[in-house]
Amino acid sequence: MTVDLNLVGAKGAIAEAAAGKWGMTIDQDICTGCQACVAACAMENNIAFVGEEDAGYGRTQHWIRIERFWDGEYPHVQATPFQPMLCQQCGHAPCEPVCPVFATPHSPAEDLNLQVYNRCVGTRYCANNCPYQVRSFNWRDYHTVPELGNMVNGALIFPLHNQLNPDVTVRRRGVMEKCTFCIQRIHKAQDKAKSEGREVEDGEFTTACAQACPASAITFGRVDHPESLVSQLAHQERGVKHLEELNTLPRVTYLKEG
Amino acid sequence: MIRKFFEWVLSPMGRIAVVITVMSLFSLAAYGVYQTQQPPEQPIQFTHKLHVGLGIQCLYCHPGALRGPSPGLPTINKCWGCHQQIAKTQTSPLLKPMVDAMNAGVGFMWVPVAQVPDFVHFTHRPHVAAGLNCENCHGDMTKVTIAENPQVMNMGWCLNCHxxxxxxxxxxxxxxxxxxxxxxEKKRTKLTDCGTCHY
Incomplete structure (x- = not known):
């Protein structure tokens, strides 16, 4: 891959160079904060239940969470709209350059931030450098904690293992994890399209959170195709990108106050 | 104490003892390595050699390789489909486990031989579609009884081919x-991308 040196460094030029491939829009005006996306994501991506004690330490593992803030001074406080926060799959990601073992590279083929679990050594530098606070660390082997198992004839049986998604790695202790934009679904759709000799169509597949959203507030697709639904939504006037001033080039556009 | 030990090591008996210790440790290690290279114990001594020799296609018993990630291991019903028409099935001692299992209504628990770790997501379909034959990775099945791996399936091996x-x-x-x-160039980007296999 050749890098045009004229484009490196200048903020606007980077934005121009990094158009992105997969993107998402989240309509905060119609999000009801029902957390269906949070549940769907946990089911799709084998996200562990950390338990009460670790949750108390702030070690909860959610690849998407609903944020809500308070606006104004007491007693005149007002709730801000629900804000689903997930990995923004930055085109210029702060997590990537800090990894000492290159376990979170930028995918040149899919233009996503990857997390390679078998390469991760658990320095947690990436999570500390993420301005969106969306990375979570596996402090234990949460999928095999004895409290979750049933003792059957002297052997520990884990009934919840039956609902694990075989297309997603079960993360072990000591690795970082984050939203992948359901890369397993991307691969599946691409594989299916290729076997039928065509391109992936817009809306043919979607992420687990977008699929579960009852209000259809989340839209997923190709942002580099101008005719796709997500790219038309992303170019609406009410679109905002979070912490844009950090020049992270997020691929998620929030639609607010239309 | 230590000085005495070194003096003993330098004596003829000590030297012999050292040689014997080193040799036994080496043979133990060699035995350990040998053990990891053995094909696993299967429920039945399935002869790939014979079945492939009869002209049965790989995809007849492992049809998933054409469609998706897992090629699948045949159920006992697939074995029985052919074997019930063969007179030798009822008499052969080697086939007795299959007949017993069929009569008892239980299946085989095959032990998969070619497996990748959980954090690798391998799909057979694109590899078959790219024109690779089964024996390119799994070796010549006309030469083995129980399936075994002809090579170590690690990332360097995958990437070399890609x-x-x-x-x-x-x-x-x-x-x-x-x-x-x-x-x-586009293909190379895709085939050497970490996210193609690890997610």
Whole structure:
């Protein structure tokens, strides 16, 4: 891959160079904060239940969470709209350059931030450098904690293992994890399209959170195709990108106050 | 104490003892390595040699390789479909486990031989579609009884093939066409991307 040196460094030029491939829009005006996306994501991506004690330490593992803030001074406080926060799959990601073992590279083929679990050594530098606070660390082997198992004839049986998604790695202790934009679904759709000799169509597949959203507030697709639904939504006037001033080039556009 | 020990080591008996210790440790290690290279114990002594020799296609028993990630291991019903028409099935002692299992209504618990770790997501379909034959990776099944791995399936081995098949050289692009070069470049990006297999 050749890098045009004229484009490196200048903020606007980077934005121009990094158009992105997969993107998402989240309509905060119609999000009801029902957390269906949070549940769907946990089911799709084998996200562990950390338990009460670790949750108390702030070690909860959610690849998407609903944020809500308070606006104004007491007693005149007002709730801000629900804000689903997930990995923004930055085109210029702060997590990537800090990894000492290159376990979170930028995918040149899919233009996503990857997390390679078998390469991760658990320095947690990436999570500390993420301005969106969306990375979570596996402090234990949460999928095999004895409290979750049933003792059957002297052997520990884990009934919840039956609902694990075989297309997603079960993360072990000591690795970082984050939203992948359901890369397993991307691969599946691409594989299916290729076997039928065509391109992936817009809306043919979607992420687990977008699929579960009852209000259809989340839209997923190709942002580099101008005719796709997500790219038309992303170019609406009410679109905002979070912490844009950090020049992270997020691929998620929030639609607010239309 | 330590001085005495070294004096003993230098004595003829001590030297012999050291040689014997080193040799037994080495043979233990060699035995350990040998053990890891053995094909696993299977529920029945399935002869790939014989079945392939009879002209049965790999895809007859492992049809998933054509469609998706897992080729699948045949259920006992698939075995029975052919074997119930063969007179030898009822008499052969080697086939007795299958007949017993069929009569008892239980299946085989095959032990998969070629497996990748959980953090690798391998799909057979694109590999078959790219024109690879089964024996390119799994070895010549006309020569083995129980399936075994002909090579260590690690990432270097995968990437070597991915790189060599997308290199812009005479073999992949004999005419030096610019369009083919671009296509190979795109393919190479995809095939050497971490996210293609690890997620």
């Amino acid at each position: 790189k060599s098949r997308t290199e812009d050289n005479f073999q992949n692009n004999p005419t030096g066409d610019a369009g083919v070069s671009a296509q190979l």
